[in-house]
Amino acid sequence: MADPYDEAPVPVTGRAVPPEILALRSTIDNIDAALVHLLAERFRATQRVGELKATVGLPPADPQRDRQQIERLKTIASGSGLDPDFAELFRNFIVSEVIRHHERIAAEHAAAGRADQAPPLDTYS
Numbered sequence: 001m002a003d004p005y006d007e008a009p010v011p012v013t014g015r016a017v018p019p020e021i022l023a024l025r026s027t028i029d030n031i032d033a034a035l036v037h038l039l040a041e042r043f044r045a046t047q048r049v050g051e052l053k054a055t056v057g058l059p060p061a062d063p064q065r066d067r068q069q070i071e072r073l074k075t076i077a078s079g080s081g082l083d084p085d086f087a088e089l090f091r092n093f094i095v096s097e098v099i100r101h102h103e104r105i106a107a108e109h110a111a112a113g114r115a116d117q118a119p120p121l122d123t124y125s
Contacts, residue, residue: 060102
């Protein structure tokens, strides 16, 4: 069976998409896939951090680390030619989801009455 991505699409204009655009789209698709895999790995790590924080009674958010990370990532973004403000917005989006997960983990932990033991969560789901 033919892969639909192997065929050159014809946009509304009726003209074929140039090969260079198709090649760049393929690169973009690969980068998008890598980003998804990296985000999944990141969330597995932050899930475990949330479990450990709940175990020792640390709050879901750490404002001091947050400020340090924002400055670090803005510097990296500037050096990479990426708009530092965009990098901060992207990070804030991800971290807000992480904090939401940590709050849920902490609430589950507290409800179970386990202030001194990590919950047996499947960190790969």
